[in-house]
Amino acid sequence: MWLIFKKEMLELLRDRKTLFFMVALPIVVFPLLFGGAMYFASQAVSDAQTKTLSYAIVGEQYAPDLVTQFKTVENLALEALPSDVVTEEQMKAAIKEGTLDFIIQIPDNYSADIETSGQIIFKIYLNDSELNSVQDRLSDIIDEVETTFQREAFARLGMNEDQQVTLLDPMVIEKVNVADKRESVGAMIGGMIPYILFLLCLQGAMLPAADIGAGEKERGTLETLLLSPVSRTDIVMGKFLTISTAGAVSALVTVLSMAIWGIVLSQGMAIDFVTEFMASIGIVDLMLVFLMLVPIVSMFAAILLSLSIYARSYKEAQGYMTPLVFVVIVPVILAALPGIELKGAWAWVPLTNVALAIKELIKGTMDYVQLFAIFGSSVIIAGALIGFCVYWFKQEKVLFR
Structure with missing residues (x-):
């Protein structure tokens, strides 16, 4: 078994394409993709918030003081409303055509005497399908007005400040958060981390799995391997360990790369925040997170190797393996949904239970006794899949289809 493992690992390390996908891609390409996407997204939001918008006011004669204040708002350019724009439909058309970014209509009941004026309703005509910050x-x-x-109005009614506050807000809910920073942050990102880890493990194992099984068929080296004085069980286990190692290394390298790039590119409070959060998790919980990945990687490796052995060619193997991404995504998404907790039947659902356990470990709220059941059930499933592999x-009919 170890001889086969050594042979497969050496072949894997000699393959530049595999090394690129296992090492170069996680270290350079993934961080650049994620970082670039985040950068352009933040730039788009920033540009939308600072872009100078043209607008017009209808009914400015009712509130000249308010119009004066609108003129002080940065990045807003007041323009005269075209003379042919009168009706509501014409105002909507002007917005759709891009003549103006928005139009604000001041009602004729605008007055500081709100006891008699009634509710004052401002209408803003705008294209709200685009990213903008008009209302803000x-x-x-x-x-302020x-x-x-x-x-x-309250002063005219003879109310003091305390009475005014009570009348405006007669009931107030005061939230006392008993969760520490680790639990709060863990609840936000805990569902995303298993999603990333599982997909990375799967993607990292796909390429070597397709090459180790179907690739050997195409190259004609599988027959030579079968003629060697090594049992088929040892051959399978050697190939299985190679695929598992590739998946785990790919996930680990990607996570470490993204963490290092995040710290390097972040500034000030971001570094302090990341450092403080990571320090609060603790080495034991981090080790348990990666320990929970062992049976998951084993499941993926066994399934991928079985598909690769069955496939006639490398291309056919990739066609069988691609749908597995969607099979993995569904149970992990379930774990990220609100209300889904590591209790009852959810503790026994494959993949979902491990994703929930990783989430609880990151939050610091894990019942460690449950880890035995989750890890044990995952190991049993992984063992059954390896046995099937x-x-x-x-089966001769599978090897020589």
Whole structure:
């Protein structure tokens, strides 16, 4: 078995394409892709918030003081409304054509005397399907004017400040969060980490699995290997260990690479935040997270090797393996859904239970007794799949299809 493992690993390390996907891709390409996507997304949001928007006001004669305040808002350019734009439909058309970015309509009941004016409703015509911050830019001014009107109305009614506050907010919910920072952050990102780890393990194992099984068929080296004085069980286990190692190394290299790049490219509080969060997890929980990946990688390796052995060619093997990505995604997404906890039947659902366990370990709320059942059930499933793989490899009709 170890001889086969050594042979397969040497062949794997000699293959530049495999090394690229296992090492270069995680270290350089993945961080660049994720970092580039995040950079352009943040730039798009920043540009939308700072872009100068053109607008017009309808009914400015009702609130000249408010119009003056609107003019002080940065990155807003007030323009005269075209003379042919009068009706609501014409205003909508002007927005759709791009003549103006938005139009704000001030109602004729606008007045500081809110006891008699009734509710004042501003209409904003805009294309809300695009990324913009129109409402955010205007809400500060409108909220300030609203507060002033309220205070003046309360003063006329003879109310003091305490009575005003009570009337505006008669009931207040005060939240006391008993969760520490690790639990709060872990709840946000804990569901994403298993998703990334599982897919990385699967993707890292796919390429060597296709080459070790179907690739050997195409090259004609499988027959030579079968004639060697090595049992078929040892051959399967050697190939299985190679695929498992490739998947685990690919996931580990990618995670370490992204963590290092994140710290290097971050600044100030971001570094402190990452450092503080990572320090709060503890080495034992981190080791348990990666220990939980062992049976998962074993499951993937056994399934991939079985498919590769069955396939007639490298291309056919890749066709069989690609749908596995979707099979893996579903149970991991279930673990990330709110309300799904490591209790009851969920503790026995393959992949989902490990994803939930990793999430709890990151949060620091893991019941460690449950790890025995989760790890044990995962090991049993992985062992059954390895057993099937050995049986599959011993079938002549499978090897020589």
